Amino acid sequence: MEILSQSLLHSVEKARVQLDSHVREIIDWHFSPDTGCPFWLEFAAKLEFDPRKEIGGYDDLRLLGHFQDEWLRGGPVRRWVPKAYADEPVYVFETGGSTGIPKSRISVRDFQIDYEIYSETLSDSSFPRGSDWLMLGPTGPRRLRLAVEHLAQHRGGICFLVDLDPRWVNKLIKYGKHQELDAYKSHVIDQALNILRAHETIQCLFTTPKLLEALCEKISLKKAGIRGIFCGGTEMNAQFHRFAREELVPGIDFIPTYGNTLMGLACCKPFNLADNYAIIYYPPQPRAVIELVNPENTEESVDYGETGRVMLTTLTKEFFMPRFLERDEAERAKPIESYPWDGVENLRLFSELQESVVVGVY
Amino acid sequence: MIHIPILRAGRSYRSLNTVTVPHVKTGEPIASVSQANQGLIAKDLHEVDENRRALESFSVSELLVICKEAAQLFAESELPLNGTTQSPDEYIRCLSATTGMPESLCWKNMAKIRLMLEELEAVLGGLTRGLDLSVLDAGWGVQDGRHLSYVPQTDALGAVLPNNSPGVHALWIPAIPLKTPLILKPGSLEPWTPFRISQALIEAGCPAEGFGFYPTDYSGSSEILLRCGRSMLFGGGATVDPWKTDPGVQLHGPGQSKIILAEDTIAQWEDYLDLMVTSIAENGGRSCINASGVWVPSEGRDVAEALASRLSRIEAKPLDDPQAGIAAFPNPDVARQISNLIDNHLKVPGATDITAMVSGSERVAEVAGCTFLLPTVIWCEDARHPLANTEFLFPFVSVVEMPQKAMLEHIGPTLVVTAITEDRAFKRDLLTSTVVDRLNLGPIPTNQISWEQPHEGNLFDFLYQQRALQISTAT
Structure with a gap:
C-alpha cells in the first residue's frame, strides 16, 4: 500500500512538472505575435508585464486574473483564432445557452484530439472497433455532435444521428409545457428506435441520462445489441449511476463522462463498487485543469473531500482560457494512478446559481 | 437520524440521493429522505398494472374493513419506518418540527385522517351516490333492473402532494377501497403523513403493492403526472396552471x-x-x-x-x-x-x-x-x-x-x-x-367538510367511467 502511495506520489509530481512545462509552452504560443490570437495579444499589450517572462507554471496563471464569462459571448469570434491557424478551416461551437447569449469557442482540431485521447480509455470489447454508433444527444451548434461522430469514425465506425435541440427543451421546461416536452422526447426516442431497429451494426451508444431512461422504457438495449454506453451531456449523480447499472442497462458497459465545450472531455474513475457509485471525473490534464476553489476567496483551493466552485483552465494551442469560474461545484477528489492529478466528485450546478439557471435535461 | 425510504410497490428502496429535512426552529436535521430519479419512477409505472391486480384480489368490502383497522393503527400504533418504528407521538413531533404546524393542530389533522379511514364506507356512498360497490368487484351489476358497469380509467392514481396541511391527505385515501394503487410524491417537508397512512394500511392487510411512495424533484413529479392515467396535483397557481388543460390531472390549487x-x-x-x-x-x-x-x-x-x-x-x-x-x-x-x-x-x-x-x-x-x-x-x-x-x-x-x-x-x-x-x-x-x-x-364554516359531499372533483368519477353494457339472455 505504501509502495503504491509512493508510486502515486511520484506520478503526481511527474504530472505536475509536465503541466508546468505545458503551461509555459501554451503561454509562449498564445502571447507570441507569430502564433497568438488577437484577443490575447491585445490583452497582453495592456499588461504591465510580459506573460512569457513572468509565467513559469500553472500557479503563475493567477497573474492573469480570471477569464471572464462575457468575453466569449458575442463576436467577433475570429479574435480567438490563433495566427498560426489563420488559414485552417475553423469551427465555432456554442455552450448550452441556458443563460442568455451562448458562449462561443472556436476549434480547429481540438474536439477531434480530445475525443481521440478519450478513445484510448474505452474498452475494445465493450466499444468494439469497427462497430457503428448512435449519437442520441444535443446537436446543432454544440461540439458534442461532431465530436461523437469523430469518435465513432476514429474507432472505425459510422455514427447515426438524431436531431435534438436542448434550448427548445429548456424553454418547454421553463414555461411548464410538460405535455409538449413529453411529445418532443417521444419524437426523439421514436427516431432512435427506428435507427436501432434498422441497423444491427450499432453496438455503441452516446446519450444523456434522461434520454437513456426514456430509451430504456421502450427497448432492451442489450437485446438490441448495444455493448457500450458513453453517457454524459448533463449532470449525473450516484443514484442515477447505480440505477443505470442495476436496472436500466445491466450487463452493458456504462461509462459516465463529463464534457463541455470549453474544457474538452473528463474521464470517470474506473468503476469500483467500493466507491458506492460515486461519480468522480478527472480532467484531460495537461490540456485542461480543474481546480476547486473557495467561492468566497477564489485564490484558495479547498481541501480533499471539501466542496468548492469549479475553476477551469483550458490549455491548448487553439484555445487558452485561464482560471474560468464555472457555474458548477463539486467535492475535490484525490489523484489515482491512471489520472495522477485532482479530480472532482459529485459535480453539480453551483448552489448559488441554482434558482437562476434552467439545467438542460435533454 | 431518521431515514425515509422510497416505496416501490410497497418495498423499501434506499436511494443514494437523499435530501435532509431540517427542524424549523433549530435547523438540526430531522430526517434524510431518499429521492427517486425520474427513470426509476417511469420504470415502476410500467409495471403498475400488476399492482392493480393485487388490489383487485380483494373485494371493496374487504378493503373497507382494512381501512377501518388502519384508522386505529394510524392514530394509535407504532408503525414501521425503515427498519424501526414510529409512535403516534413521534409522528406528531416530526410533523410539527419540519412543517412548523403546531403540535395541537397536527393532532387535529391526525384525528381528521383517522375519521376519514373509519368512515370510508360513507365517503364512498357520497362519491358514488349510493352505488352498490360490489359492482366494482364483479365489473358489473344490476341496479333498478338495469345493467350497470364501470371501467377503471387508470392503473394508478398519482398524487403530487403539498406541505401545508396533513388533512389534505384524506383526499386520496378513497383510491384504496376503489382498488386503485397509489403513486405518492410527498411534499418536501411533509413525507410523514403519506408514509404513515401507507404503513397503517399495509399493516392492516392491504397489499403492499398498492403503495408507491416517491420523494422526488420537479422532473419526477412531472413523470408521475404524465404517466399516471389519473393524478391529483396540489400547489399554488404557478404549479397547477401548466396542467389546467390535462383532463387526467385533478387540480387542487388556490382555494380563495x-x-x-x-x-x-x-x-x-x-x-x-x-x-x-x-x-x-x-x-x-x-x-x-x-x-x-x-x-x-x-x-x-x-x-x-x-x-x-x-x-x-x-x-x-x-x-x-x-x-x-x-x-x-x-x-x-x-x-x-x-x-x-x-x-x-x-x-x-x-x-x-x-x-x-x-x-x-x-x-x-x-x-x-x-x-x-x-x-x-x-x-x-x-x-x-x-x-x-x-x-x-x-x-x-x-x-x-x-x-x-x-x-x-x-x-x-x-x-x-x-x-x-x-x-x-x-x-x-x-x-x-x-x-x-x-x-x-347558511351559516356553515367554509372549512367544515362533509365527506359525503366531495368537492374539487369527485374521485370516483375521476377513477371510473360508466360504460354501456348489454348481456344476452339467450342461452
Whole structure:
C-alpha cells in the first residue's frame, strides 16, 4: 500500500512538472505575435508585464486574473483564432445557452484530439472497433455532435444521428409545457428506435441520462445489441449511476463522462463498487485543469473531500482560457494512478446559481 | 437520524440521493429522505398494472374493513419506518418540527385522517351516490333492473402532494377501497403523513403493492403526472396552471374561499362573527377551504374592524404549546417576503390594513426561535384591488364591499362559498354559478367538510367511467 502511495506520489509530481512545462509552452504560443490570437495579444499589450517572462507554471496563471464569462459571448469570434491557424478551416461551437447569449469557442482540431485521447480509455470489447454508433444527444451548434461522430469514425465506425435541440427543451421546461416536452422526447426516442431497429451494426451508444431512461422504457438495449454506453451531456449523480447499472442497462458497459465545450472531455474513475457509485471525473490534464476553489476567496483551493466552485483552465494551442469560474461545484477528489492529478466528485450546478439557471435535461 | 425510504410497490428502496429535512426552529436535521430519479419512477409505472391486480384480489368490502383497522393503527400504533418504528407521538413531533404546524393542530389533522379511514364506507356512498360497490368487484351489476358497469380509467392514481396541511391527505385515501394503487410524491417537508397512512394500511392487510411512495424533484413529479392515467396535483397557481388543460390531472390549487353576507342578512353581521373567525383561522389558516375573503354589500369597514379585533387575539406561540393556533414558516425569508408583498400591494389605493390599525403590532413575529405571520385583515373598497381576491399560508382575509348583484361577477374561481342569505333569487344565482365549487347555504364554516359531499372533483368519477353494457339472455 505504501509502495503504491509512493508510486502515486511520484506520478503526481511527474504530472505536475509536465503541466508546468505545458503551461509555459501554451503561454509562449498564445502571447507570441507569430502564433497568438488577437484577443490575447491585445490583452497582453495592456499588461504591465510580459506573460512569457513572468509565467513559469500553472500557479503563475493567477497573474492573469480570471477569464471572464462575457468575453466569449458575442463576436467577433475570429479574435480567438490563433495566427498560426489563420488559414485552417475553423469551427465555432456554442455552450448550452441556458443563460442568455451562448458562449462561443472556436476549434480547429481540438474536439477531434480530445475525443481521440478519450478513445484510448474505452474498452475494445465493450466499444468494439469497427462497430457503428448512435449519437442520441444535443446537436446543432454544440461540439458534442461532431465530436461523437469523430469518435465513432476514429474507432472505425459510422455514427447515426438524431436531431435534438436542448434550448427548445429548456424553454418547454421553463414555461411548464410538460405535455409538449413529453411529445418532443417521444419524437426523439421514436427516431432512435427506428435507427436501432434498422441497423444491427450499432453496438455503441452516446446519450444523456434522461434520454437513456426514456430509451430504456421502450427497448432492451442489450437485446438490441448495444455493448457500450458513453453517457454524459448533463449532470449525473450516484443514484442515477447505480440505477443505470442495476436496472436500466445491466450487463452493458456504462461509462459516465463529463464534457463541455470549453474544457474538452473528463474521464470517470474506473468503476469500483467500493466507491458506492460515486461519480468522480478527472480532467484531460495537461490540456485542461480543474481546480476547486473557495467561492468566497477564489485564490484558495479547498481541501480533499471539501466542496468548492469549479475553476477551469483550458490549455491548448487553439484555445487558452485561464482560471474560468464555472457555474458548477463539486467535492475535490484525490489523484489515482491512471489520472495522477485532482479530480472532482459529485459535480453539480453551483448552489448559488441554482434558482437562476434552467439545467438542460435533454 | 431518521431515514425515509422510497416505496416501490410497497418495498423499501434506499436511494443514494437523499435530501435532509431540517427542524424549523433549530435547523438540526430531522430526517434524510431518499429521492427517486425520474427513470426509476417511469420504470415502476410500467409495471403498475400488476399492482392493480393485487388490489383487485380483494373485494371493496374487504378493503373497507382494512381501512377501518388502519384508522386505529394510524392514530394509535407504532408503525414501521425503515427498519424501526414510529409512535403516534413521534409522528406528531416530526410533523410539527419540519412543517412548523403546531403540535395541537397536527393532532387535529391526525384525528381528521383517522375519521376519514373509519368512515370510508360513507365517503364512498357520497362519491358514488349510493352505488352498490360490489359492482366494482364483479365489473358489473344490476341496479333498478338495469345493467350497470364501470371501467377503471387508470392503473394508478398519482398524487403530487403539498406541505401545508396533513388533512389534505384524506383526499386520496378513497383510491384504496376503489382498488386503485397509489403513486405518492410527498411534499418536501411533509413525507410523514403519506408514509404513515401507507404503513397503517399495509399493516392492516392491504397489499403492499398498492403503495408507491416517491420523494422526488420537479422532473419526477412531472413523470408521475404524465404517466399516471389519473393524478391529483396540489400547489399554488404557478404549479397547477401548466396542467389546467390535462383532463387526467385533478387540480387542487388556490382555494380563495369566501363568506358572502347578502343584503338581507348584513344588518345581523355580528351574529356571524364567530363563523367568520373560524372559517379564516381554523387549522392556522393554511387550508384552501379557509376563508380568505368576506364579501359584503355594506358595512364592510365595521366588519373588517370587528374581525381584526377578534383575530388579533391569536398570538404566535411555541409549537408545543397546546394553545398554539398558527404555524411557523419553515423558511423565515418566505414569511418576510409575503409580508413585504402585502405591504407593496397596500401602496395601491383602495385597501387598508385594519389589523395594523387595531392591534398596532408587526405582521411578522418571532417567537421561541420560529417566525410567524400574525392574522391580517385588509379592508378593500375596490374589488379589483390586488389584495381583494388572494390567499396566503396564514390567517389572511380581505373584506370586500360591493353591491350584491355584482358579487358573483367579481368573486372569480372560488373553492368554497358560504352564503348567508334567505334571498331566493340570490340563492338561485349562487346555485347556478360556475365559479363556485362547494356551496354552503347558511351559516356553515367554509372549512367544515362533509365527506359525503366531495368537492374539487369527485374521485370516483375521476377513477371510473360508466360504460354501456348489454348481456344476452339467450342461452
